[in-house]
Amino acid sequence: MPDLDAYLDQHQDQFESDLRELLRIPSVSADSNHRADIRRAADWLVAKFRGLKLTCDLVETAGHPIVLAETPHVDGAPTVLVYGHYDVQPPDPLDEWLSPPFEPTERDGNLYARGATDDKGQMLTHVLSVEAWMRTAGALPINVKLLIEGEEEVGSENLDKFIDANRERLGCDVVVISDTSQFADGVPAITYGLRGIAYYELRLRGPKQDLHSGTFGGAVKNPAVALSEMLSALIDADGRVQVPGFYDDVAALSDDERQQFAALPFDEAAFRRQVGVKATFGEAGFTTLERRWARPTFDVHGLTSGYQGEGAKTVLPAKASGKFSFRLVPNQDPKKITAALKTRLKELCPQGIEMELLDFHGAPGVVVPLVSPFMAAASRAIERGFGRAPVYIREGGSIPVVSTFRDLLGVDTLLLGWGRDDDNTHSPNEKFNLADFHRGIRASAHLWQELANHRK
Amino acid sequence: MPDLDAYLDQHQDQFESDLRELLRIPSVSADSNHRADIRRAADWLVAKFRGLKLTCDLVETAGHPIVLAETPHVDGAPTVLVYGHYDVQPPDPLDEWLSPPFEPTERDGNLYARGATDDKGQMLTHVLSVEAWMRTAGALPINVKLLIEGEEEVGSENLDKFIDANRERLGCDVVVISDTSQFADGVPAITYGLRGIAYYELRLRGPKQDLHSGTFGGAVKNPAVALSEMLSALIDADGRVQVPGFYDDVAALSDDERQQFAALPFDEAAFRRQVGVKATFGEAGFTTLERRWARPTFDVHGLTSGYQGEGAKTVLPAKASGKFSFRLVPNQDPKKITAALKTRLKELCPQGIEMELLDFHGAPGVVVPLVSPFMAAASRAIERGFGRAPVYIREGGSIPVVSTFRDLLGVDTLLLGWGRDDDNTHSPNEKFNLADFHRGIRASAHLWQELANHRK
Numbered sequence: 071m072p073d074l075d076a077y078l079d080q081h082q083d084q085f086e087s088d089l090r091e092l093l094r095i096p097s098v099s100a101d102s103n104h105r106a107d108i109r110r111a112a113d114w115l116v117a118k119f120r121g122l123k124l125t126c127d128l129v130e131t132a133g134h135p136i137v138l139a140e141t142p143h144v145d146g147a148p149t150v151l152v153y154g155h156y157d158v159q160p161p162d163p164l165d166e167w168l169s170p171p172f173e174p175t176e177r178d179g180n181l182y183a184r185g186a187t188d189d190k191g192q193m194l195t196h197v198l199s200v201e202a203w204m205r206t207a208g209a210l211p212i213n214v215k216l217l218i219e220g221e222e223e224v225g226s227e228n229l230d231k232f233i234d235a236n237r238e239r240l241g242c243d244v245v246v247i248s249d250t251s252q253f254a255d256g257v258p259a260i261t262y263g264l265r266g267i268a269y270y271e272l273r274l275r276g277p278k279q280d281l282h283s284g285t286f287g288g289a290v291k292n293p294a295v296a297l298s299e300m301l302s303a304l305i306d307a308d309g310r311v312q313v314p315g316f317y318d319d320v321a322a323l324s325d326d327e328r329q330q331f332a333a334l335p336f337d338e339a340a341f342r343r344q345v346g347v348k349a350t351f352g353e354a355g356f357t358t359l360e361r362r363w364a365r366p367t368f369d370v371h372g373l374t375s376g377y378q379g380e381g382a383k384t385v386l387p388a389k390a391s392g393k394f395s396f397r398l399v400p401n402q403d404p405k406k407i408t409a410a411l412k413t414r415l416k417e418l419c420p421q422g423i424e425m426e427l428l429d430f431h432g433a434p435g436v437v438v439p440l441v442s443p444f445m446a447a448a449s450r451a452i453e454r455g456f457g458r459a460p461v462y463i464r465e466g467g468s469i470p471v472v473s474t475f476r477d478l479l480g481v482d483t484l485l486l487g488w489g490r491d492d493d494n495t496h497s498p499n500e501k502f503n504l505a506d507f508h509r510g511i512r513a514s515a516h517l518w519q520e521l522a523n524h525r526k
Numbered sequence: 527m528p529d530l531d532a533y534l535d536q537h538q539d540q541f542e543s544d545l546r547e548l549l550r551i552p553s554v555s556a557d558s559n560h561r562a563d564i565r566r567a568a569d570w571l572v573a574k575f576r577g578l579k580l581t582c583d584l585v586e587t588a589g590h591p592i593v594l595a596e597t598p599h600v601d602g603a604p605t606v607l608v609y610g611h612y613d614v615q616p617p618d619p620l621d622e623w624l625s626p627p628f629e630p631t632e633r634d635g636n637l638y639a640r641g642a643t644d645d646k647g648q649m650l651t652h653v654l655s656v657e658a659w660m661r662t663a664g665a666l667p668i669n670v671k672l673l674i675e676g677e678e679e680v681g682s683e684n685l686d687k688f689i690d691a692n693r694e695r696l697g698c699d700v701v702v703i704s705d706t707s708q709f710a711d712g713v714p715a716i717t718y719g720l721r722g723i724a725y726y727e728l729r730l731r732g733p734k735q736d737l738h739s740g741t742f743g744g745a746v747k748n749p750a751v752a753l754s755e756m757l758s759a760l761i762d763a764d765g766r767v768q769v770p771g772f773y774d775d776v777a778a779l780s781d782d783e784r785q786q787f788a789a790l791p792f793d794e795a796a797f798r799r800q801v802g803v804k805a806t807f808g809e810a811g812f813t814t815l816e817r818r819w820a821r822p823t824f825d826v827h828g829l830t831s832g833y834q835g836e837g838a839k840t841v842l843p844a845k846a847s848g849k850f851s852f853r854l855v856p857n858q859d860p861k862k863i864t865a866a867l868k869t870r871l872k873e874l875c876p877q878g879i880e881m882e883l884l885d886f887h888g889a890p891g892v893v894v895p896l897v898s899p900f901m902a903a904a905s906r907a908i909e910r911g912f913g914r915a916p917v918y919i920r921e922g923g924s925i926p927v928v929s930t931f932r933d934l935l936g937v938d939t940l941l942l943g944w945g946r947d948d949d950n951t952h953s954p955n956e957k958f959n960l961a962d963f964h965r966g967i968r969a970s971a972h973l974w975q976e977l978a979n980h981r982k
Contacts (some may be wrong), residue, residue: 100834100837101837124671200851202970269873277803278801278802279950280622283853284853285818285922285923287825287922289806289814302754308875345746350746351746351877352745362743362745370754371748371841372833373834373846374829374834375828376827376829377618377827378636379557380558382727382827383827385827395840419805422806467741484712495736495741498739
């Protein structure tokens with residue numbers, strides 16, 4: 071192994087400069103106004119890989135392009151597929167950002183920008199560790215394929231098609247993704263379970279146009295009231311989802327897992343302070359970590375109806391819509407959930423209201439085995455990068471591609487998270503700790519060596 | 527009486543030109559960006575009155591100015607106070623207008639523009655009938671004071687103070703307001719009852735900022751879910767308001783009134799077609815007209831929370847807010863309703879959510895006596911203007927100033943509506959029928975004579 075550690079120490083400024091460059095590109099995949107920015111971000115990656123003499127393709131899709139790069143082939147060595155995404159969430163609400171979302175700004179050792187941790191910063195740790203190997207040793211000790219897409223935040227529809235059509239080209243022994251968090255400050259983690267998701271928009275229409283609520287109120291069902299009624303009927307006051315059959319397939323937590331969760335240094339009061347609530351909320355009979363990691367949930371993401379401007383307007387709105395999702399856990403099937411939801415919403419939809427349900431995207435929850443040579447290698451690499459061995463955790467978010475890799479390539483995924491819970495992913499003031507950025511690059515650089523030591 | 531009818535026939539084009547001029551001014555009182563436009567509308571009225579040699583004041587207030595004009599004094603004749611407003615509702619949603627809201631456009635005998643019927647067009651009928659008398663007879667047969675304000679659509683707060691401070695100056699025998707509708711095409715009406723209103727905005731706050739719904743969902747109460755739960759708990763599936771004590775003071779409909787309503791030529795199927803719904807909705811045991819005119823209701827006017835853009839965003843929003851109101855009927859006290867609502871919302875507000883209730887404006891419902899010399903004079907004037915005697919109806923909307931005039935000046939109000947139910951007040955494509963505009967001017971011109979015939 072070349073003197074990688076010295077190289078990494080000496081090139082921190084350059085790594086940060088690369089990160090800032092990529093963060094300045096507002097590659098918001100949900101907003102078609104940013105189509106050109108998305109392409110600029112993909113082009114940036116292609117230029118980076120070609121500069122390292124990796125083979126690299128910019129793959130066109132029906133949506134945003136996929137970047138696929140490969141390190142020089144090493145016979146007999148294992149093959150790792152690194153997955154990441156260069157697209158980011160929309161930055162709204164803009165007025166809550168302390169510095170502009172696409173002008174990376176350092177404060178207290180953190181770099182603030184949309185995509186800092188999700189996923190540009192974390193994804194780059196692997197790109198830059200590959201760079202370090204290429205610049206020092208001229209090659210890697212294993213085969214690394216880097217698959218970086220631009221539609222993660224909008225459901226990865228074209229990625230799934232690409233993986234399905236390119237199973238051989240993407241063939242690998244294990245997938246590595248860094249798009250999750252450490253357990254706590256100074257407590258690195260390997261995430262072995264993820265929740266799935268089923269995301270919808272419910273659109274209701276009442277009268278053919280907005281009406282005067284004085285003249286018509288009391289005679290016409292109000293779509294905003296109907297929306298409130300229908301959404302609130304999907305969950306009870308204790309946080310239990312009220313869709314028949316919803317819990318039928320839920321994989322129960324084992325006693326072992328519950329004990330493991332309970333042993334983690336989780337401070338409930340600190341969590342409440344971090345989030346800014348006086349009380350936590352959720353399903354009775356489960357701890358906060360259990361509810362976040364291993365129980366299904368219902369959340370409303372957006373409500374839109376009627377007059378939203380300043381002051382009062384006495385309108386009976388013609389339309390109301392709500393975006394919402396269920397987080398799913400292993401064994402729940404998004405298609406089955408969607409069917410049950412549709413049936414329930416049709417029952418709930420009152421007379422005088424027409425409903426339409428948009429089904430955005432779905433992915434099942436996933437759990438990967440805790441005992442494997444890959445897991446062991448990752449643990450040692452993380453210890454080299456972060457100075458201590460990781461704990462094993464689950465995570466409430468969804469990385470739908472993990473189940474795609476399992477289903478289409480037949481491989482498990484190592485979720486090596488360099489982020490933190492308070493990184494404000496999907497929120498204003500998203501950040502990435504720069505020390506974590508460099509620790510992640512070092513852990514990644516050592517991972518290639520640790521995996522090479524485990525030649526098949 | 528001079529040959530008014532001939533004058534009115536000859537000046538229709540000029541009347542319409544005046545109406546178009548006033549409608550071109552976007553005097554939206556709820557939007558502070560339109561402050562200058564509001565003043566332009568007031569100035570237009572002042573110039574009109576001064577051109578007729580009326581005494582006229584532009585009265586500054588803490589908000590938008592009030593215009594007060596008086597015809598030359600006639601000793602011993604009754605005094606009528608005409609009330610109207612030159613401000614209009616916001617025009618959104620803009621993309622549903624077939625022609626721009628502030629470019630008056632004629633189609634099929636109707637003039638389309640924001641404020642066409644509510645209330646610029648209806649208010650102008652009285653201004654122009656005064657003009658007709660001044661230009662033909664050089665004076666009116668009675669005393670007319672015209673009080674035209676710019677804050678009707680935002681709660682008339684400064685008007686109430688002005689009336690309270692100027693009781694003597696505004697002294698009169700009866701008030702006349704044209705800001706309501708005829709009963710049906712060709713069926714003019716005098717409105718003898720109005721509903722009141724109590725308008726609120728409920729603002730909920732959960733976590734201190736937007737969170738990732740994957741990482742945090744299941745542990746934190748979602749404000750958009752809480753809003754849906756709280757709003758939907760205020761009304762049941764049959765349209766009964768669920769606030770304790772809400773119905774305690776409701777004045778019941780008399781059997782006479784119910785029979786009168788039932789005798790009106792109301793076509794339920796035509797109503798459904800007009801509104802564009804397959805089924806009407808509301809409190810069991812009451813007809814559609816009863817529910818619209820004489821029963822209290824709950825309506826949501828606007829919902830705002832989280833991500834409202836294109837596509838999917840998995841945010842757990844920090845905030846959610848809803849604008850809503852109750853329509854009130856005689857004997858219900860808005861203050862008492864607000865107190866009961868606050869108590870109920872505090873009970874409903876879940877742990878982990880902070881609530882704030884904004885109390886926008888309130889007014890009680892009102893009913894005026896059907897038998898009076900003023901009512902008889904108005905009936906005859908309407909017959910002259912519209913070719914048939916009016917029916918007597920109630921109206922679901924609120925004109926809060928009617929109870930102010932009763933309370934502060936001790937006088938009743940004649941509600942002489944020239945509009946139509948399908949005029950789209952507060953909605954896109956607001957219109958005023960031009961034939962109704964001219965009929966209204968004629969009815970108004972005759973009203974001054976009819977009232978003069980009833981000298982005290």
